Amino acid sequence: MAGSSSNQSLFTIAQGNKLRLTLSLPEKHAASVQQVVRANFTVSSQPGKIFKTTLSRTSGLLDQHDRSLTLEFDVDNTSGELQGGDYAQVKLMLKRNKPSTWVPKKSILTNQSGTFIFILDNQEIKRIPIKEGVYLDTLTEIFGQVSAGSQIILKPSEEIKEGKISK
Template identity: 70%
Template sequence: MYHSISINRKSTVVLALATSLVLLLSACSQKEKEKEQAKTEQPKAVSYKTAPVQFINPEYEISVPAELKPYEQVAVFAKVTGFVQKMYVDRGDRVRKGQLLAVLEAPEMQQQYLSSKSSEQKVHSDYLYAKQAYDRLVTASKTTGAVADIELDRAKSAMESAKSAYDASRAGTAHSSQLQQYLRITAPFDGIITQRNVSVGALAGTGSNTPLFMMAQGNKLRLTLSLPEKHAASVKQGMTATFTVSSQPGKTFDAKLSRTSGLLDQQDRSLTLEFDVNNPSGELQGGDYAQVKLKLQRKAPSYWVKSKSVLNTQSGMYVLTMNNDEVKRVAVNEGIRLDTLTEVFGNLSPEDKIIIKPSEEIKEGKINK
């Protein structure tokens, strides 16, 4: 019996030892798992490739469409009413300033002129008589008591009245003469007749909305273009441009800036530029479309980053800076694109480093290295 009790006690001891060993091994295993899990949960070291922001003022080139227009273009109307008597030019004729283009006929104007001239001569005779009478009274008044002062004043008033009537009549005659000059239609400048709208015998004048001729200057042209708003601040007075026209492929022409509109167009937010183009040989034609190349430069340096550094999101446009291992998102506005660089405007400094390949997943704040 004692032997049986001894065996039971040994079994109990062994079982207790085994249980303790299992618990010890389980605890050790749990600690190892916790250590592994802790290692796994530690943040990974990250690094981003950066490039310094550039504070530069490069010259850049853009290409914009333009139009060649005549330097001067006008519709030639008749200033007085009359019938077309003669036509001296036709479409395509080149004319000189002051050259006679057409003659109108208005017989009533000649009669009006003759009437005005006759009236002028009569009034002139009246004036001469009044002046002669006044001069005589002045001579007689030198003898004391020969002429009353009131008679002298009356004669002087009559003479001045006659002179005023003569001046008015002479102005009326000049007016009639000038109207006759308007019957002769002359060229206002050197150019080419682009349209002839009437024929001999047609009634022309102030009551007609149809011009006799359309005329344009061809030896000098205006190259006109609309420059987008973002380039407007880069325009310099006297800047040069090169352009081509589709009618003469492979040939390049030069021009110099003559004037700008000074203000942005409210419709398309653009600045109108005009270049004067001398065309003495008539090589270029007004109305041609041209493609213009401009070399522009900002008036002051600005910030430039690599084009792929600009992050365009639904909430706006950003670049990501990384200074002293800290990522920061900076809102920017895009300017000009130049090769692989893009001009940006925002709260940047020359010492900033820009993340080259940004993404929306990159969070602001310190990074682990």
């Protein structure tokens, strides 16, 4: 600072050849962070150009205010293509510890009592409580007592009742 009563800096030091990409990952994705996480990102100042990087470090703890995990990626910028302070659109390559179950979005029913899917099992309709994970196009990742090969009712409504189907 210049002078005893000044609040303005005379200059700022910046390292432009190595930048840090920082992002907050929502809690529901935190368990998917492995030791090697790859990220592709774009910046609006360079449309169509995709930059690649890998995870350098994490905070290791969830932020108590927004329930997120901070991820930091060191980005090589020796070419000078990027500017510090740019906002990036980031795609992370995450992998769940266990295989996920994916269903069409339209097969999920949400009402006052929760979020569910309906399955047909041995001529019996069952309502299965679920938690939603990640969305990908028309599919939603779900968590609940659903196994691979379950027959899922595609367009459930609140009028569907659990129980045996009579012939």
